[in-house]
Amino acid sequence: MPRKAARLVGVSLLGLAGVFVMIAAAGFGFRAYRQNLAAETLAIRSPNGxxxxxxxxxxxxxxxxxxxxxxxxxxxxxxxxxxxxxxxxxxxxxxxxxxxxxxxxxxxxxxxxxxxxxxxxxxxxxxxxxxxxxxxxxxxxxxxxxxxxxxxxxxxxxxxxxxxxxxxxxxxxxxxxxxxxxxxxxxxTFEKSFELAITHLQELAQSAGNSEALAELAPIAARPLMNPQNRLVADKWSKALALPSxxxxxxxxxxxxxxxxxxxxxxxxxxxxxxxxxxxxxxxxxxxxxxxxxxxxxxxxxxxxxxxxxxxxxxxxxxxxxxxxxxxxxxxxxxxxxxxxxxxxxxxxxxxxxxxxxxxxxxxxxxxxxx
The missing domain is CATH 3.40.50.1820 (Alpha/Beta hydrolase fold, catalytic domain)
Known part of the structure; x- marks a missing residue:
């Protein structure tokens, strides 16, 4: 039984690998097809081009x-x-x-x-x-x-x-x-960007009713220095509040x-x-x-x-x-x-x-x- 089970597992894995190969080949083929269409779309055909x-x-x-x-x-x-x-x-x-x-x-x-x-x-x-x-x-x-x-x-x-x-x-x-x-x-430029990011995070936290975020962001907003400690707080809430990338x-x-x-x-x-x-x-x-x-x-x-x-x-x-x-x-x-x-x-x-x-x-x- 163990040998038969192992054989079945092997056949299943081989079949699964075959499916993946077919999917990958189809994906590459579709990409090549779309690239050919794109080449036609983007081609420069003017005589002095x-x-x-x-x-x-x-x-x-x-x-x-x-x-x-x-x-x-x-x-x-x-x-x-x-x-x-x-x-x-x-x-x-x-x-x-x-x-x-x-x-x-x-x-x-x-x-x-x-x-x-x-x-x-x-x-x-x-x-x-x-x-x-x-x-x-x-x-x-x-x-x-x-x-x-x-x-x-x-x-x-x-x-x-x-x-x-x-x-x-x-x-x-x-x-x-x-x-x-x-x-x-x-x-x-970085300093102004950081200041705006903190303001945006406060708006997101306010909309989400996140009192913890508002409490941690408030002192930074009052003095938006771009130091390592403030950046860690900003990074934390950027992820938690889904600040646009x-x-x-x-x-x-x-x-x-x-x-x-x-x-x-x-x-x-x-x-x-x-x-x-x-x-x-x-x-x-x-x-x-x-x-x-x-x-x-x-x-x-x-x-x-x-x-x-x-x-x-x-x-x-x-x-x-x-x-x-x-x-x-x-x-x-x-x-x-x-x-x-x-x-x-x-x-x-x-x-x-x-x-x-x-x-x-x-x-x-x-x-x-x-x-």
Missing amino acids: VQEGAYVDIGGVKQWIQIRGEDRDNPVLLFVHGGPGGSSWPISSGWLPWEKHFTVVQWDQRGAGRTYGAAGEALAPSMTLERMTQDGVELAEYLRAHLHKDKIVLVGHSWGSFLGIHIAKQRPDLFYAYVGTGQMVGRT IESFRLAGPVPPLFMPDFSLRDWYNWRKGMAFSARYLRGREGPMFKRDVASLGLSFPIPMIFSEGDADYNTPSEPAEQLFNQITAPHKEFVRVHGGGHFIPFDRPDEFLAELMAHVMPFARDRGPT
Whole structure:
């Protein structure tokens, strides 16, 4: 009997494994089918269009870039992604309308996405703000030569706005304009975000009738210092009260990230690993976003400066960005307030963001080729 039972168990497990294999094969097949459909949806077919993806030698490292646009004569827009480490091209299908007016360049920064996948942990010693700023400068110079442009438009989101404004400050001659969205300015951004999070937690606790949470949050709300003890309390009640995460946003695009063409499961792995890897060196109390302040760069910029900020952004609140903006001097500057906009305006409101680009940036970006 034991031998017969063991045989039955073995046959059952084998059958179960077969079922799992069939389900997995069906899942992979469905994903491949959807990726083929997505490739058709996203294909650039115009005769003067550009659709490229390649590794480029930047700062001694092979760094991945994607270039897409319907007309090579259009201005070039370099998008500097956030995270840090949050490569944006897997979640950018909503930007198809942008590609009618701009040649859009996505860049997997040092430590992000495919760039991380190609080099891995060996990048660790070079994960500095200074090195990544120089990467951005070198990439802009490459794009000018490769796409035969005099200057390009620089757009930075979240961490990318912190890095992007450093790039713009170092080599303003490369850019028609700088656009920051979810603009980070340094420690004050984190402090304001923490203050707003405590206020939001109090509101959630009040709605839930949670007297314990209200009692623990009250002294922090009275003096919202972002010290380790207060952060522990905030983290505790963020989980208990289900404070919305930074990842809770709606993607406005025809292709969900899982079905983006030419984006393999290995790419998924490197995307997630790259974010964790980059955060280790660039985020937190020891990272440059916390220890550096944009104002220390100097507040004079010789190019147009546009900030596009959501008034419902609790991750990079608009108040510190507006304070910085008011101190900046530039030949032209505009602060665009997006009512009801959160942290991911380019992704969840791509058409509205494009309208802003057309109204506030395109007048400066008419390019007739290198001079």
